[in-house]
Amino acid sequence: xxxxxxxFWTFFKIGSxxxxxxxxxxxxxxxxxxxxxxxxxQNEIIDILAISQSFPGAIAxxxxxxxxxxxxxxxxxxxxxxxxTIPSFSVIIIVAKLFSYFIDISVVRxxxxxxxxxxxxxxxxxxxRVGKTCIKDKISPFxxxxxxxxxxxxxVHPIYVIISGIILGFxxxxxxxxxxxxx
Amino acid sequence: MIYLDLFLTFLKIGLFSxxxxxxxxxxxxxxxxxxxxxxxxxxxxxxxxxxxxxxxxxxxxxxxxxxxxxxIPGALAATTGVVIPSLVIILVVYYYFTRFQxxxxxxxxxxxxxxxxxxxxxxxxxxxxxxxxxxEGKEIRDLLNSFSxxxxxxxFNPVTIIITALSLLALLLSxxxxxxxxxxxxxxxxxxxxxxxx
Numbered sequence: 438x439x440x441x442x443x444x445f446w447t448f449f450k451i452g453s454x455x456x457x458x459x460x461x462x463x464x465x466x467x468x469x470x471x472x473x474x475x476x477x478x479q480n481e482i483i484d485i486l487a488i489s490q491s492f493p494g495a496i497a498x499x500x501x502x503x504x505x506x507x508x509x510x511x512x513x514x515x516x517x518x519x520x521x522t523i524p525s526f527s528v529i530i531i532v533a534k535l536f537s538y539f540i541d542i543s544v545v546r547x548x549x550x551x552x553x554x555x556x557x558x559x560x561x562x563x564x565x566r567v568g569k570t571c572i573k574d575k576i577s578p579f580x581x582x583x584x585x586x587x588x589x590x591x592x593v594h595p596i597y598v599i600i601s602g603i604i605l606g607f608x609x610x611x612x613x614x615x616x617x618x619x620x
Numbered sequence: 621m622i623y624l625d626l627f628l629t630f631l632k633i634g635l636f637s638x639x640x641x642x643x644x645x646x647x648x649x650x651x652x653x654x655x656x657x658x659x660x661x662x663x664x665x666x667x668x669x670x671x672x673x674x675x676x677x678x679x680x681x682x683x684x685x686x687x688x689x690x691x692i693p694g695a696l697a698a699t700t701g702v703v704i705p706s707l708v709i710i711l712v713v714y715y716y717f718t719r720f721q722x723x724x725x726x727x728x729x730x731x732x733x734x735x736x737x738x739x740x741x742x743x744x745x746x747x748x749x750x751x752x753x754x755x756e757g758k759e760i761r762d763l764l765n766s767f768s769x770x771x772x773x774x775x776f777n778p779v780t781i782i783i784t785a786l787s788l789l790a791l792l793l794s795x796x797x798x799x800x801x802x803x804x805x806x807x808x809x810x811x812x813x814x815x816x817x818x
Contacts, residue, residue, distance in 0.1 A: 452674060452735055453674050453675075453676050454674060455674055455675070455746065456671065456672065456797075456799040457672070460728070461667075461683075461798070462676075465691050473792045475762060482638075484717075485790070487712075488717065489710075490639075491715060492638075492706075492709050492710065493634065493635055493636060493637050493638055493705055493706065493709060494634055494637060494640075494678070494702075494703070494705060494706030494709070494710070495637075495640050495641055495676035495677070495678040495679065495706070496640045496676070497675070497676045498676055498678070498679070498703055498706045499706050499709075499710050502706060502707055502710040502711065502714075502716070503710050503713075503714055504645055506710070506711060507670065507714070507718075511711070514707070514710075514711060515707075518703060518706075518707060521675070521676075522675070522679055522703065524674055525627075525673060525674055525675020525676065525679045525680050525683065526673055526675075526679060526683050526695065526699055528673045528674060528675070528685055529669075529673060529675075529679075529680050529683040529684050529687070529695075530683065530685070530692065530695060531657050532669055532673060533683070533684050533687040533688060533695075534687075536665075536669075540665060542815065543745065544813045544814070547809045547810060547812060547813035547818040548782055548806040548807075548809040548810050548813070549665055549668055549806075549809070550752065550809055550818055551780070551783050551805040551806060551808050551809025551810065551812065551818065552668045552671070552672070552806050553664050553667070553668045553748055553751065553752045553780075554669055554750075554780040554783035554784045554795050554805060555783065555784070555787040555798075555801055555802050555805045556664075556667055556668055556748050556785050556802075557745055557748050557749045557752055557753075557784045558787040558788040558791055558801075559671060559791070559798055560642060560741060560745035560748060561745055561788055562740050562788070562791050562792065563630055563642050564738060564741045564742050564745060565792075567734060567737055567738045567741060568738055570734065577734065577735040578735070580734045580735035580736065580739075580790075581736070581738045581739045581742075582739075584736050584739035584740075585739045585742060585743065588646060588739065588740075588743050589743060589746065590787055593626065594650060595646045595647050595650060595740060596632075596636045596647065596675075597737070598736060599636050599638060599733075599736055599740075600636075602733060602735065602736035603733060603736075606693065606732030606735075606736075608734060609732075610732055620770065
């Protein structure tokens with residue numbers, strides 16, 4: 438029981454102190470879970486973070502569920518999920534309450550305009566980071582460009598593009614394995 | 621029934637959001653266009669708020685939209701919806717992972733979806749840039765009729781483009797934490813407002 442409460446509290450801290458979403462959480466997850474608690478080894482955490490990014494959902498949430506399940510069973514998974522979710526849930530409720538009072542003030546609008554200009558940069562940085570990790574073969578850039586054309590110009594729903602992308606990815610992957618084995 | 625609507629919409633978003641919160645932006649954008657829960661401006665504001673508040677963007681956006689549409693029960697419905705796919709999928713993955721330890725295959729799967737994730741993030745960047753750079757009430761189409769430097773400045777807000785360029789350099793070339801860049805930009809926005817530039 439003590440361990441499960443400790444899971445909740447650890448992920449509550451991770452959820453409270455990471456600004457800017459999943460990628461920003463990775464160093465904190467490593468410090469808390471691997472170094473401080475020693476719950477999981479460095480090698481394992483690399484796998485867990487890889488899994489968290491390969492499946493749908495936020496990285497922080499996925500890794501909280503995986504680590505919680507490993508350390509504390511199903512209730513551990515649920516407690517970790519609650520721990521990582523409750524801080525942002527509560528903060529956003531307060532922000533949402535105040536938002537409508539402030540957002541139409543012209544100086545607040547100007548501040549938000551400047552901030553969303555930085556958000557554009559953050560998205561570009563994220564795109565560069567994703568591009569660097571896996572887009573090394575010749576076919577990946579084409580998949581990206583075709584996906585962009587389909588979503589932006591043809592107006593196809595992103596969900597269909599995602600599903601086709603997964604199927605295509607697996608076909609290419611299987612093709613590579615087959616070729617690797619025979620050749 | 622708004623609560624069920626919120627729950628199901630965010631369940632769908634949670635199920636298909638590869639690449640974390642940023643990859644979710646085009647999905648939410650598409651949903652909002654069809655049910656008019658939020659304006660484009662409000663959604664861009666929520667993305668900005670998500671960058672300034674702790675926690676994953678997915679939770680922030682779901683909670684905010686849910687709260688706006690249905691108060692605290694709405695926020696609970698949307699947030700529950702967005703995390704349930706993660707909970708189910710990760711528990712299933714855990715089951716297989718611990719039995720087979722196929723970490724190599726897992727690492728391959730990331731690369732399978734990455735080209736699409738990249739497209740989704742680029743689309744999110746274009747979406748936010750469109751809202752930020754283009755002056756309210758203007759459209760790129762306005763440029764086609766009369767293209768000149770003055771019409772370019774009328775349609776695009778040069779101040780926001782400069783802030784993006786400078787912050788991009790800061791983020792790429794230094795190790796400043798993004799939250800500092802964001803807060804700095806907020807202060808800069810206030811100063812520029814009183815200087816009559818923004």
